[in-house]
Amino acid sequence: MVKHIVLFKLKDEVPKAEKLVVMKKFKEAIEALPAKIESIRKIEVGLNINPEEAWHIALYSEFDSLEDVKSYAIHPDHVAAGKILAETKESRSCVDYEV
Template sequence: MIKHIVLFKFKENLEESEKSQRLEKIKTDLEALISKVETLKKMEVGLNCNPDEKYDLALISEFDSMEGLKAYAVHPEHVKAGSSIREILVERACVDYEF
């Protein structure tokens, strides 16, 4: 099994209400992938509730194999969900590990 953890930091110059709306949409779009991407076995998306921390959103997902993760990365629904992320993305950190 592979665990895929991604942290996202978004633009700080967005109005708070706009940022909040965008984050909720991104969260909803990512969570919808569980029913659209066969290789995606589990997903959790969390919005940061601590303003003192650097990242705004965390994504934790699980796959049976690295091949499954690679298939997810290029899946059209994942690419589509990623487009709204890239519009406001400043920084991304990722780790993948076997468990």
Template sequence: MIKHIVMWKLKDYAEGNDKQFNANEIKIRLEALKDKISEIGKIEVGINNNPANSYDVVLYSEFESYENLNIYQSHPSHIEVAAFVGAVKVDRTCVDYEA
């Protein structure tokens, strides 16, 4: 099993919305991918409530293989969400590992 974890720090204001709105929008859009991309085993998005930390949103997802992760990442629906995230983020970090 492959675990794919991504964290983003968001701009205070982007795409006409504040950080909290955009964080919620990321959560809604990413979690909706479960119904569009069959290769996703599990997907969960959390919005940080700890002001001492610098990242605002975290994605936790699971895939049966790196091949399935690659299919997910190149899927048009994921690319569409990634474009939105790219427009509202300041920073991103990612870890993929086998469990």
């Protein structure tokens, strides 16, 4: 099994209320993906409640293989969900590991 963990930081200049709207839309879109992408074994999105931390969003997901992660990454529904963050995202960090 491969665990796929992604962190997103949103731009500081984006107003807090706008960040929250974008974060909630992204969460909803990502968590709807298992119905559309068969290779997702588990997925969840956490919205950071601690304003002292740098990262705003944590995405946790599980797949059978790294190849499944790669096909998920280019799936049109995943790409569309990612575009929700396009205007507000400052940075992204990712780790994929086997268990």
